[in-house]
Amino acid sequence: TASLFGAVDMAPRDPILGITEAYNADKNPNKVNLGVGVYYDDNGKVPLLECVRKAEAQLLEKAAPRTYLPIDGLAAYDKAVQELVFGADSAVVQEKRAITVQAIGGTGALKIGADFLKRFAPDSQVWISDPSWENHRALFESAGFVVNSYPYYDPATRGVNFAGMLGALQSMPAGSIVLLHACCHNPTGADLTDEQWKQVIEVVTGRGLIPFLDMAYQGFGDGIDADGRVVRQFAQAGGPLFVSNSFSKSFSLYGERVGALSIVAASTEEAARVLSQLKRVVRTNYSNPPLHGGQVVATALATPELRALWEEELAAMRVRIREMRQALVAKLKAKVPNQNFDFVITQRGMFSYSGLTKAQVERLRNEYSVYAVDTGRICVAALNSKNIDYVVDAIAKVL
Ligand code: PLP
Numbered sequence: 001t002a003s004l005f006g007a008v009d010m011a012p013r014d015p016i017l018g019i020t021e022a023y024n025a026d027k028n029p030n031k032v033n034l035g036v037g038v039y040y041d042d043n044g045k046v047p048l049l050e051c052v053r054k055a056e057a058q059l060l061e062k063a064a065p066r067t068y069l070p071i072d073g074l075a076a077y078d079k080a081v082q083e084l085v086f087g088a089d090s091a092v093v094q095e096k097r098a099i100t101v102q103a104i105g106g107t108g109a110l111k112i113g114a115d116f117l118k119r120f121a122p123d124s125q126v127w128i129s130d131p132s133w134e135n136h137r138a139l140f141e142s143a144g145f146v147v148n149s150y151p152y153y154d155p156a157t158r159g160v161n162f163a164g165m166l167g168a169l170q171s172m173p174a175g176s177i178v179l180l181h182a183c184c185h186n187p188t189g190a191d192l193t194d195e196q197w198k199q200v201i202e203v204v205t206g207r208g209l210i211p212f213l214d215m216a217y218q219g220f221g222d223g224i225d226a227d228g229r230v231v232r233q234f235a236q237a238g239g240p241l242f243v244s245n246s247f248s249k250s251f252s253l254y255g256e257r258v259g260a261l262s263i264v265a266a267s268t269e270e271a272a273r274v275l276s277q278l279k280r281v282v283r284t285n286y287s288n289p290p291l292h293g294g295q296v297v298a299t300a301l302a303t304p305e306l307r308a309l310w311e312e313e314l315a316a317m318r319v320r321i322r323e324m325r326q327a328l329v330a331k332l333k334a335k336v337p338n339q340n341f342d343f344v345i346t347q348r349g350m351f352s353y354s355g356l357t358k359a360q361v362e363r364l365r366n367e368y369s370v371y372a373v374d375t376g377r378i379c380v381a382a383l384n385s386k387n388i389d390y391v392v393d394a395i396a397k398v399l
Pocket of ligand 1: 037104105106107108133181186214216246247248254257258259
């Protein structure tokens, strides 16, 4: 008799986690993993931030019971996140038109946003950048949407194909859901300029598209406020607006799964109805979010001394990545003077679309144990003062 699982095919391996598996198995002592999406410090370690350690010490001291959180999460967390994302003095916060729900990382925020949208905009289609974070498409498809892509990356300039992007926005039907990276585009590192954002906001709001901003790297580009500027400009332009944000990177809290979904509505009363329905989505998915990470972030954001410490530590991560971008370009220039790598300095966040071809990435892996994504994406935050010369040598040899 046929078994239930007889017809279950093996699912394809996650391409990025596959790189790490191969890296872990590699015996070369000089091996470097640039395929990751994680910030490492100059010693090649994932940092435990001092502000997190201090917040955790305070929480441990309290020895509070582990009751359930409300469906929408810890109130102090939601408030702190909302003020961080929109600015405490913003009209949407003051007028209580924004609602914020604690979520299981940025991924969980995208997922509850997608499920909510499927209920209330069931016929809309979703548009993501080409390319985008590899989970965006799968996530919205699994929520039941047709997912399309709009032009984004231009390999010729290693920047944004802005004319192509704007043209696509201008021809989408009203009610289309447009996923935009608020800052530090993953995987390319190519962001829009302020002037380009202005035009995007005009077209999106003018044509009645539904913006969904994904902000997974606030503070990794130009600073906390500078990186949040696009969210604030969209909020000012009026709702509806969806914003997913994540503290995985900015607090180095990957495994604690701390993120949030914020939605901007047209009025306080509308926001209350939206929140009530979003809570139903959460309730039927996982009931309520986990306690620990939300408490750590809420404590750090709301305690002035810890807040200042976090801003310092985040700035140090941002500056280190910038220094690695500068060093990579300077060292490559010295070895390969006939090629221009200045785009690496212009790119923002943890990643760079390096322009390395699939064949070059394969040679880096097979001959030098330097692991990058097949698309040429490298994690600049995995470079450090000890491995950069080895990486530059290897890249120069495969170019
Ligand atoms: N969105 C983007 C653009 C990302 O790069 C990531 C993580 O890599 C996420 C969302 C997911 O964040 P989290 O790990 O908090 O779920």
